[in-house]
Amino acid sequence: MEKERPPYVPEPAIRRLPWYLACVSRLRAQGVEYVSSTAISRQLNVDASQIAKDLSYLNIKGKTRIGYEVEQLERELDDFLGFTRCHKAVMIGVGSLGRALISDSGLSRYGLNIVAGFDTSPDIVGTEVAGVPVYDMSRLAELRPGLDAEIAVIAVPVEFAAEVTGQCVAAGIKALWNFTPFHIKTSPGITIQNTSLYANLALMYNRMNSR
Amino acid sequence: MEKERPPYVPEPAIRRLPWYLACVSRLRAQGVEYVSSTAISRQLNVDASQIAKDLSYLNIKGKTRIGYEVEQLERELDDFLGFTRCHKAVMIGVGSLGRALISDSGLSRYGLNIVAGFDTSPDIVGTEVAGVPVYDMSRLAELRPGLDAEIAVIAVPVEFAAEVTGQCVAAGIKALWNFTPFHIKTSPGITIQNTSLYANLALMYNRMNSR
Numbered sequence: 001m002e003k004e005r006p007p008y009v010p011e012p013a014i015r016r017l018p019w020y021l022a023c024v025s026r027l028r029a030q031g032v033e034y035v036s037s038t039a040i041s042r043q044l045n046v047d048a049s050q051i052a053k054d055l056s057y058l059n060i061k062g063k064t065r066i067g068y069e070v071e072q073l074e075r076e077l078d079d080f081l082g083f084t085r086c087h088k089a090v091m092i093g094v095g096s097l098g099r100a101l102i103s104d105s106g107l108s109r110y111g112l113n114i115v116a117g118f119d120t121s122p123d124i125v126g127t128e129v130a131g132v133p134v135y136d137m138s139r140l141a142e143l144r145p146g147l148d149a150e151i152a153v154i155a156v157p158v159e160f161a162a163e164v165t166g167q168c169v170a171a172g173i174k175a176l177w178n179f180t181p182f183h184i185k186t187s188p189g190i191t192i193q194n195t196s197l198y199a200n201l202a203l204m205y206n207r208m209n210s211r
Numbered sequence: 212m213e214k215e216r217p218p219y220v221p222e223p224a225i226r227r228l229p230w231y232l233a234c235v236s237r238l239r240a241q242g243v244e245y246v247s248s249t250a251i252s253r254q255l256n257v258d259a260s261q262i263a264k265d266l267s268y269l270n271i272k273g274k275t276r277i278g279y280e281v282e283q284l285e286r287e288l289d290d291f292l293g294f295t296r297c298h299k300a301v302m303i304g305v306g307s308l309g310r311a312l313i314s315d316s317g318l319s320r321y322g323l324n325i326v327a328g329f330d331t332s333p334d335i336v337g338t339e340v341a342g343v344p345v346y347d348m349s350r351l352a353e354l355r356p357g358l359d360a361e362i363a364v365i366a367v368p369v370e371f372a373a374e375v376t377g378q379c380v381a382a383g384i385k386a387l388w389n390f391t392p393f394h395i396k397t398s399p400g401i402t403i404q405n406t407s408l409y410a411n412l413a414l415m416y417n418r419m420n421s422r
Binding site for chain 2: 008009011014015016017018019021022023025026029043044045046060081082083086087095096097099100101103104106107110111112135150151158159162174175178180181182183185186191192195196197198199200201202203204205206207208209210
């Protein structure tokens with residue numbers, strides 16, 4: 001983990017940066033050398049002034065009448081977002097979703113390297129998923145330092161979410177990527193990122209019915 | 212798809228409802244019959260008054276000194292969130308993430324039934340993933356009505372996101388659950404739900420580095 005502090009960027013801007021990255025990666029693949037915030041704006045439906053402002057947080061400035069250099073912009077966004085560094089993680093809960101996430105090679109493209117899984121089921125412990133070994137949950141505190149993982153991806157059934165969170169923190173985990181619908185309380189020094197697939201589904205269903 | 216309009220509930224409240232559902236499901240499994248908003252509040256770190264307000268949108272009211280009836284609250288939340296209905300969906304892009312999502316049986320618990328996959332790769336078209344057939348992308352418009360699917364889950368490489376979105380809308384898809392970092396423009400009558408795993412990763416990395 002790098003100790004250098006990144007520039008302060010507000011959360012809504014951080015959420016938009018991957019859109020810009022996706023856009024410039026596509027342009028780079030097409031051989032485009034320069035792009036204006038206006039051109040990015042047309043593709044993404046985000047105001048050009050907002051794009052320029054978001055990028056200025058990273059001290060990225062376009063040139064008058066030329067715009068941004070595509071390759072450089074892609075590299076700077078990739079670096080800032082942390083996708084070019086390797087962040088080691090453990091998967092807590094190797095059921096259906098846990099296996100799915102371990103098998104998604106896309107995560108390693110974005111800097112997340114899942115090095116081990118932990119579960120309590122005798123059918124799963126001792127097996128491998130896509131080359132990743134699965135250990136008994138009781139061994140997390142013992143094995144974590146050697147695995148050098150500071151991130152835990154939580155994909156257990158919701159009724160175990162509170163319990164495994166405590167075990168992760170006790171084992172020295174610094175960040176929890178929570179896929180359960182359980183709302184984990186924050187603790188000092190622990191980063192919590194909630195990605196509730198099911199809450200997103202509920203929102204989508206609700207909007208479909210409201211039309 | 213049900214035509215009955217659900218009560219209007221603001222988006223931040225909809226995002227919290229799955230937390231309450233997870234909490235009461237757990238209580239029900241433990242045999243608890245009644246729960247107060249204060250007790251839910253302690254578990255979730257959300258103000259009790261906020262919980263009571265959120266539930267009142269659904270016309271759910273607790274009884275003085277007794278609280279909410281756990282089984283009834285679970286059922287009403289499950290129903291409102293759309294998790295008890297079957298929403299048929301197609302998976303667009305059956306690569307690493309697409310296969311992973313098809314294999315996640317958790318989605319069907321939350322009302323999403325993936326009935327077919329679509330891809331362009333000759334290695335994948337004609338195969339089955341977890342019992343779900345994969346067709347050539349060019350057949351989407353022809354096959355969609357028979358599949359009775361109004362939702363498309365978008366899990367293609369980001370450079371194809373714009374193109375497949377157009378194909379989905381042309382084929383009669385009404386809602387897009389977008390897992391790519393591409394920011395899909397909204398069209399009238401089309402619901403778009405973005406779930407950017409990678410944007411969430413970027414946020415988590417950023418917060419870890421800021422500590």
